[in-house]
Amino acid sequence: MTPFERRLLIWRENFSGSFSAKVRWRMKHDRNPLLVTVQDKYLVRQWARDLGVPTAPLLQMAESADAFNIDALPPDCFVKATHGCEWNLLRRDGVFYRFGAGADFVDDEGWPLPAAAFAARRLDDGDARALWRSWMGQKYRLAEWAYQEMTPRLLAEPVLAQRGGAPLRLYRLFTMGGVVHAIAVGGPQFARTGSDYLMHDPHWTRWRMRGEQIRVNEAILGARPDTLADMLQTAQRLGQELDFVRVDLFDTPGGVVLNEMTVYPSGGEPGRPTPDAAFNRWLGRQWTLPRRTTP
Numbered sequence: 001m002t003p004f005e006r007r008l009l010i011w012r013e014n015f016s017g018s019f020s021a022k023v024r025w026r027m028k029h030d031r032n033p034l035l036v037t038v039q040d041k042y043l044v045r046q047w048a049r050d051l052g053v054p055t056a057p058l059l060q061m062a063e064s065a066d067a068f069n070i071d072a073l074p075p076d077c078f079v080k081a082t083h084g085c086e087w088n089l090l091r092r093d094g095v096f097y098r099f100g101a102g103a104d105f106v107d108d109e110g111w112p113l114p115a116a117a118f119a120a121r122r123l124d125d126g127d128a129r130a131l132w133r134s135w136m137g138q139k140y141r142l143a144e145w146a147y148q149e150m151t152p153r154l155l156a157e158p159v160l161a162q163r164g165g166a167p168l169r170l171y172r173l174f175t176m177g178g179v180v181h182a183i184a185v186g187g188p189q190f191a192r193t194g195s196d197y198l199m200h201d202p203h204w205t206r207w208r209m210r211g212e213q214i215r216v217n218e219a220i221l222g223a224r225p226d227t228l229a230d231m232l233q234t235a236q237r238l239g240q241e242l243d244f245v246r247v248d249l250f251d252t253p254g255g256v257v258l259n260e261m262t263v264y265p266s267g268g269e270p271g272r273p274t275p276d277a278a279f280n281r282w283l284g285r286q287w288t289l290p291r292r293t294t295p
């Protein structure tokens with residue numbers, strides 16, 4: 001997309017009230033303090049527990065890189081910065097790797113690859129701690145207001161598994177005022193293959209998008225979860241006080257677990273969350289913006 005095409009797309013989205021236009025409006029105008037709570041990967045844990053929603057076990061939390069105890073970590077876990085996006089490391093067999101979106105760590109179906117496949121992302125413990133110090137000294141994307149209000153922290157969580165033993169996937173529930181309007185299935189295998197989300201309505205009817213590129217095994221990754229009703233109820237609980245939030249869930253052997261909540265999906269980038277402009281406009285119409293709260 002050329003700069004001119006991008007500006008033209010933004011203008012069209014702003015004119016039509018498309019989904020990404022409303023994300024950008026929120027970034028610029030909405031200063032609801034609850035946005036900070038739910039976007040913060042640490043604070044959202046207590047928010048969820050108060051509403052009866054399980055989260056991944058917390059293995060460790062620290063407010064400085066030097067206070068984080070590597071020796072206390074299990075051989076396999078994730079270490080994340082709570083105040084940024086894709087600031088995370090995978091620890092596997094006691095070794096740290098820069099995980100990011102995870103595209104290098106799974107095959108096209110989502111099964112974990114051997115460590116040799118992502119050896120270039122390996123970090124020794126000293127390099128991992130240096131990277132944590134870097135994260136702790138940064139603010140993520142100045143345009144995304146909620147991140148600027150967060151206390152930097154590090155936390156560790158276990159590696160989760162998919163119910164039924166299939167490849168792990170992430171369920172992203174687009175929720176307006178507690179009502180789920182769309183559910184996108186994604187995960188590292190989608191980033192690896194350059195595949196668009198598998199988008200469904202709340203009844204798990206597949207939406208076919210104009211221009212979509214699906215390069216994953218839809219029969220496996222797009223299968224209706226047995227816990228769909230639990231997912232919808234979870235999103236309703238977590239999203240009822242917000243005009244919009246994306247609730248990201250895992251379906252684990254122990255039940256539905258909150259991964260995170262997202263208030264600025266894709267950072268307001270135009271042409272999201274799908275390549276279908278008509279769907280993006282429809283999704284934007286489901287979102288009623290509040291009055292602006294900026295000075």
